[in-house]
Amino acid sequence: MIGNIVRTGWMNLRRDRAAWMLSFVVPIVFFSIFASIFGGRRSSTPRVTVLIVDEDRSDRSKRLVNALRAESALKVIDKADAASAEAVIKKGDAAVALVIPKGFGTTQITFGPAKAGAPSFRMLRDPSDMIAPQVVSGMLQKTLFVGMPDMMITGGMDALEKFGGPLTPQQRENLQKQATNLKNLPRQKQQQGDLVKLDVTDVVGSKDNPIIAFYGAGVGVMFLLFTASGAGGALLDEVESGTLDRILSTRVSMSKLLAGKLVYLWSLGVAQLIVMFVWGALVFRLPLMSHLAGFAIMTSVTALTCATFGLLLASVSRTRAQLSAISTLAVLSISALGGSMFPRFLMSEKLQRASLVLFNSWALDGYINVFWREAPLSTLVAPVAVLIGWAVVFFFIARQLARRWEFV
Amino acid sequence: MANPLVVTNLVKSFNGRKALDGVSLDLRQSEILGLLGPNGAGKSTLVRTIMGRVTPNSGEVAIFGRGAPAGDNVAREQVGVVPQEIALYPLLTARENLMVFGRYHGLHGDALDHAIQESLSWAGLAERAFDATKQLSGGMKRRLNMAAGVIHKPKLLLLDEPTVGVDPQSRERIYQMIETLRAGGVSMIYTTHYMEEAERLCDRIAIIDHGRIIASGTKDELVRSTIGDKREMVMVEKVPSLEAVFLHLTGRDLRE
Numbered sequence: 194m195i196g197n198i199v200r201t202g203w204m205n206l207r208r209d210r211a212a213w214m215l216s217f218v219v220p221i222v223f224f225s226i227f228a229s230i231f232g233g234r235r236s237s238t239p240r241v242t243v244l245i246v247d248e249d250r251s252d253r254s255k256r257l258v259n260a261l262r263a264e265s266a267l268k269v270i271d272k273a274d275a276a277s278a279e280a281v282i283k284k285g286d287a288a289v290a291l292v293i294p295k296g297f298g299t300t301q302i303t304f305g306p307a308k309a310g311a312p313s314f315r316m317l318r319d320p321s322d323m324i325a326p327q328v329v330s331g332m333l334q335k336t337l338f339v340g341m342p343d344m345m346i347t348g349g350m351d352a353l354e355k356f357g358g359p360l361t362p363q364q365r366e367n368l369q370k371q372a373t374n375l376k377n378l379p380r381q382k383q384q385q386g387d388l389v390k391l392d393v394t395d396v397v398g399s400k401d402n403p404i405i406a407f408y409g410a411g412v413g414v415m416f417l418l419f420t421a422s423g424a425g426g427a428l429l430d431e432v433e434s435g436t437l438d439r440i441l442s443t444r445v446s447m448s449k450l451l452a453g454k455l456v457y458l459w460s461l462g463v464a465q466l467i468v469m470f471v472w473g474a475l476v477f478r479l480p481l482m483s484h485l486a487g488f489a490i491m492t493s494v495t496a497l498t499c500a501t502f503g504l505l506l507a508s509v510s511r512t513r514a515q516l517s518a519i520s521t522l523a524v525l526s527i528s529a530l531g532g533s534m535f536p537r538f539l540m541s542e543k544l545q546r547a548s549l550v551l552f553n554s555w556a557l558d559g560y561i562n563v564f565w566r567e568a569p570l571s572t573l574v575a576p577v578a579v580l581i582g583w584a585v586v587f588f589f590i591a592r593q594l595a596r597r598w599e600f601v
Numbered sequence: 602m603a604n605p606l607v608v609t610n611l612v613k614s615f616n617g618r619k620a621l622d623g624v625s626l627d628l629r630q631s632e633i634l635g636l637l638g639p640n641g642a643g644k645s646t647l648v649r650t651i652m653g654r655v656t657p658n659s660g661e662v663a664i665f666g667r668g669a670p671a672g673d674n675v676a677r678e679q680v681g682v683v684p685q686e687i688a689l690y691p692l693l694t695a696r697e698n699l700m701v702f703g704r705y706h707g708l709h710g711d712a713l714d715h716a717i718q719e720s721l722s723w724a725g726l727a728e729r730a731f732d733a734t735k736q737l738s739g740g741m742k743r744r745l746n747m748a749a750g751v752i753h754k755p756k757l758l759l760l761d762e763p764t765v766g767v768d769p770q771s772r773e774r775i776y777q778m779i780e781t782l783r784a785g786g787v788s789m790i791y792t793t794h795y796m797e798e799a800e801r802l803c804d805r806i807a808i809i810d811h812g813r814i815i816a817s818g819t820k821d822e823l824v825r826s827t828i829g830d831k832r833e834m835v836m837v838e839k840v841p842s843l844e845a846v847f848l849h850l851t852g853r854d855l856r857e
Contacts, residue, residue: 194704197701201693201701205690435684435686438649438654438682438684439682441654443674444678600656601656
């Protein structure tokens with residue numbers, strides 16, 4: 194009997210082109226858009242556009258601009274004056290501008306409090322971008338240290354003499370020679386001189402295309418919720434058309450009917466996730482084959498919980514229109530908070546903890562454990578247990594609410 | 602042999618208002634019992650109680666001698682339901698709809714295939730078996746709606762206004778379908794607002810109002826018990842009804 198309910202659901206879906214598109218095509222399109230935008234880039238740091246206004250136009254300021262231009266994290270655009278840079282920021286084409294002050298080339302760098310009357314750099318910024326000004330500020334300091342070592346040496350000599358006593362003429366001469374040598378080094382060699390050696394190793398994330406896993410899971414779970422709530426609405430169609438009465442006058446009880454609907458929604462969800470992840474593997478090199486077991490576990494339980502959630506939404510609603518409004522609001526809200534649209538690790542700690550109330554955040558964590566952290570299957574125990582727990586709760590409530598259709 | 606349906610003293614209240622107020626009736630073998638009454642009289646509540654969809658406050662429904670409380674689908678395996686709504690899946694074909702409801706009634710394999718063929722033929726839909734239900738005309742949907750209710754060959758059939766909104770040709774066809782069922786021994790409860798339909802099809806009629814059966818019997822018995830034995834002979838010139846004119850002009854054959 195349950196098999197017949199599942200078969201009926203699939204037959205209806207096969208004839209409903211719009212539902213078919215929403216279930217299988219739209220998620221792939223969305224996933225592809227996200228993957229194309231965020232997944233094509235291998236470097237994890239996007240380049241920050243910075244407008245440079247060189248009011249000094251000295252040899253030293255030109256060296257600084259060139260050193261900044263050589264930084265891979267920055268995209269440097271020259272501007273003639275501060276007013277034109279400000280106009281560009283106001284227009285929204287850049288978030289930050291750096292103005293190199295007149296006199297920079299003739300002023301010695303000081304370690305400690307700045308000298309009175311020393312020219313100061315100015316930063317013009319769009320405060321809505323909280324990251325770019327910090328990046329530019331940090332890169333300016335780093336470039337002065339690493340990219341212009343001769344300045345550091347002469348400034349350092351002054352500081353050493355000030356706080357540690359005068360240098361001997363021989364020491365001063367040696368240091369001046371070293372400063373001149375460093376100044377004359379080719380720019381690339383200057384740039385190589387980091388203060389400390391730093392080796393970077395990615396310890397989590399797929400080596401091929403790391404960010405795809407995030408969006409595969411995020412978009413997949415969000416659309417699973419939309420599909421489940423939409424397909425769960427078939428129950429309301431049956432109520433409104435009188436078909437439910439007819440079904441319940443056969444051998445099918447309400448419990449069997451809901452169980453059949455659950456199996457159908459689960460199979461639809463599993464199919465939807467398989468299609469999307471296979472697409473991700475074929476087009477965006479998502480490492481599906483090497484994570485099949487984890488994918489199978491997470492897909493099974495995620496589809497189960499989403500299916501029960503769809504049934505719950507349908508049984509809460511009185512009409513299709515009501516279901517549409519409730520499900521749109523609910524799915525968008527829990528998708529945003531649960532991490533489908535925005536990775537949870539970028540949220541505040543408080544919000545991250547609070548979002549653990551939502552079942553979809555556990556689903557995403559499970560997928561991320563599989564594809565991103567490449568964690569052992571034992572780490573899936575908690576997400577799986579929570580998801581199954583929610584599924585039981587959702588189904589129980591849906592069954593209770595469905596009593597109103599059963600008997601009057 | 603027990604009567605197909607015996608309803609005893611059914612009472613059902615909704616928010617303090619009595620929709621059924623001590624309804625009792627029985628249905629005999631191969632009989633069509635017409636259930637007439639104005640809107641809100643309690644017809645639908647009575648039919649839904651017999652279907653097992655309404656739990657009565659008191660009283661009993663017995664089907665072929667067996668008590669059938671609400672939700673007892675085993676006791677209702679011999680019952681078919683033809684609701685007033687087109688309770689079908691619009692995207693599925695006529696054949697697929699019959700297959701779905703046949704399976705819900707426990708039919709499988711050859712028995713199901715045979716029942717589908719027979720039902721399609723009975724409803725005059727064999728040639729439209731593979732058309733989506735939403736593409737069928739109103740009359741065809743009505744007939745398919747009936748076919749889905751009898752796919753499992755019930756011995757007791759509940760028909761709720763099965764001819765609403767259909768053209769005279771389809772209505773004629775539906776009458777023939779019902780006559781075929783009666784000839785096959787099916788007993789029926791038939792609710793309708795069309796008096797001529799009740800006169801033509803029903804062996805007995807029960808009139809329900811304010812949740813009570815206020816009269817029941819054959820047409821002659823109802824006339825005798827309400828108007829009396831007096832007869833008045835009136836000479837009238839018989840003018841054919843508009844329906845007769847329509848059928849004369851367009852024929853009785855089904856168009857779809």
